[in-house]
Amino acid sequence: MASVYRWTFALLLSCMAGSALAAGNPLSVHVLNLQDGLPSPDVRVTLEQLKGDGWHALNESVTNEQGRITALFPPGRALESGTYKVTFKTGDWFATHKTQTFFPEVPVIFNVDGGVEHYHIPLLLSPYGYSTYRGN
Template identity: 70%
Template structure:
């Protein structure tokens, strides 16, 4: 866990800092059973039929992006797409993959404060669900 020391002597973990962010993702490699670090993840929002890019980050050493929604913005209700660039990731590990990317389209209805999108991936299959 990364720790930030503030001038006042307070300690905050990276997880605490991301706690206010309404969207996180997690990528696990089903073939190895290990987290997938350095997977590019793109967040977009559908506005009037057009996908608008909001953010892009890479998964950390634990296969997570703990704060994918843009900082200092309020999550709006609507349709979003998280795209995991799995083909690039597998290629960087000298493996073939059937899926060049995995798009996950989901609806934010305001029912919960935090949305978590886990991705379980292998070179020839994937699964996802609404996590917590």
């Protein structure tokens, strides 16, 4: 029983540390696998910004053990109002786990209006469906 409490406490501290890191970066993501209810580590995620002539790459990262990227926006740059796209490379992740999927990637296009300091995009994932929303 004590190990359950230690694990729960460690998870709580990890989440708090992730939140503290995210506070300094305007964009974070989180991937949870709905099939088993666990975080999805090692999902490659790209970030692009829509400019006049198309999408321009800004950054790329991989989710940590908690399925999070706490700082996806490039350091040293200001988050401008506009349209952005976060793409979760889900096909690669499912292939690594020897699971077929209908969605090789999940693009999430969203608008930044400057109304908040931090944008969080969670992805709830299964092999044949997904859901996302504006988190905080």
